[in-house]
Amino acid sequence: MNALEVSNISKRFGNFFAVKDLTFEISEGSIYGLLGPNGAGKTTTLRMVMNIIMPDSGEIKVLGQKMDERMKARIGYLPEDRGLYPKMKVGEILLFLAEIKGVRGERAKKKIDLWLDRFSLSEWKQKKVEELSKGMQQKIQFIVTVIHEPEIIILDEPFGGLDPVNTKLIKDIMMEMEKKGHTIIFSTHRMEQVEMICDKICLINKAEKVLEGGLADIKKEYGKNTVILDYDGNGSFIKEFPGIEKIDDYGKFMEIKMKEKADPQGLLETLVGKIQVNKFEVREPTLNAIFIDKVGEKDAEDTVSH
Amino acid sequence: MRKILSVIKREYIQIVRTKGFIIGTVLGPVLMASFIVVPVLMSVISVDKQETIGVVDLSERVFTGLENKLDMKLKDGQRRYLLTEYKVRRDVDGLREELNRKVLSDELTAYLIIPENISEGGTAKYYSRNVSDFDKLRSINEAVNSVVIEKRLNKEGLNPSKIAEYLKRIRWKNNKVTKRGVEEDTGGTFIIAYFLVLILYMTLFFYGSIIMRGVIEEKTSRVVEVVLSSLKPFQLMIGKLLGIAAVGFTQYTIWALFGLAASKYGGRLVSGIFPQAQAFKMPSMPAYIFVYFVVFFILGYFLYGTLYAAIGSVVNSEKEAQQLLFPISMFLIVPILLIMFVMRSPSSSVSVILSLVPFFAPILMLLRISILLPPFIQVAGSIVLMILMILLMVWLVSKIYRVGILMYGKRPNMKEIIKWVRYS
The missing domain is CATH 3.30.70 (Alpha-Beta Plaits)
Incomplete structure (x- = not known):
């Protein structure tokens, strides 16, 4: 069974196509990279997958079912625009966000303690979010994404703003999750990460798909x-x-x-x-080179440089 | 539904814990108490001093009588007003200039020119730096008036010793007829009506801005998309509205308990502290008015709350919100400006129509209810209209909200917002 099937989805804002006739599918238990320069439509696509905005046309199936509100509990989503309620205590906000994912009571509390311990944040549980460093807040964000043990984990630019130590921490957990059978979808414009982690990729540019397939196959094709x-x-x-x-x-x-x-x-x-x-x-060429080749040097300049 | 409950719980706990809520809840009763205590204090502790008033009596018949009439005493037994008579030596204009100088140098508080023909309809003229002290003006005016009237009656040959008796004012009492019978009114109706409407007005403003600030905070902290990965924008909005409504309920309950205690023991407490004050009677409020008050608060809350939520969702900061708040503030201020009009003629057709307009109804219909209970059909009508308007607003605002909360950057104009409503 496919974890995700996206068929011919389109989304228009006024006269501007954010996503145009996009189709791809992701098999269960794999790590999938959604690539593209800034403004290509990655975030809009993921928001549609999450049912946060509705596609104008096309269909999205998650774990074999049409995507709807109930399916949200089976997906963990780390949005690109992410934050936490600054005035809430760490323990409280984790409990709240776990509750709305359907994890309640003692089970939620146990999980919160487990994850805080794993990220060595236990002594921060009673502190307000605004007292935490940026890196610690990122870790809390990640805990929020996985606390309900979702079958599918969607990460939109997960490494943005992370230092190398936290990047490795998150990457390690991603690999561990994959081994446990979770499906991981992540979007990025940093190719070296994709080369290290992904099984398959989909490259989109200007709202449309330009390349899709297994990483090895794509490279072989380039010779x-x-x-x-x-x-x-x-x-x-x-x-x-x-x-x-x-x-x-x-x-x-x-x-x-x-x-x-x-x-x-x-x-x-x-x-x-x-x-x-x-x-x-x-x-074979690096993914970076393929990316530039496909997207065009001019388009990619501001993307790849950082 | 459980998700909405989680949102309600979060909103409630987060706000009830803030300093603003605690201060507001304590300050409310303090304010209420000051409404009672301050007027009593004012009547006990007077700040009056002796004042000198010049009198130019061209009629030559008023001054002596005026000096006898205007004989209020200060607490230390001295006269409140010291009258000094000025005679015209050369011409009135010259004297006026001299008196103006005395007024400006504070030698005189005021001076009075009484024309020769004062008994025959001439105009007495009062000159002072301050002509807004209504209390003082009225007592001087009354004194001159009664002196002149006495003179006229005297001229008609009435017994001077009886004149005071003839001029004695009648006694008057206002009685309010309600379905439960007749009750004496000592100005309580006015005070209660004004007080309730003011509380409603302030709390609608207050809770509206809490809602708006909450929405803006979710946007600026970028937490909103994290939350939306678990629930619908509509659930978040409704949860927020209900959670903050629960906060309002808590605050009102605390205030009501204070109010109950005050109406039971307040009078005794005041006269205990200030024995000089005459036995103070707390105005009592019929229970049905309180019930309506709660009903209109709830309806008004949702009516304005949705508007505030909409504004919060389309702006990026509180500063940006200020411009958009102006029209909402107008909706709230217009009925406040109409209070006097509606109080004077609560049953006129204009008052009836105004009090049926959904955005004015919370304040104006409540005002009419507390002055004289309007026909039930009107009260029910305004409630039904408000509920319909709330449903319309929730529908409309939820469409703006779901797009707005994910929009950062340039504030959308009206045209774009209408487009959002049409698209989604």
């Missing part, structure tokens, strides 16, 4: 014509080498896209002696 070069020295001469289609130079790191029949070995020979080569790898 092994990319050179990853880790170097020291002045590498500006490389662009003169015949058979190079495109270079992404980061100063000490270069992603070089070769033309169809070009010879990577020849390139390596040219490099030796002129610069110090720390690593030379012929492989």
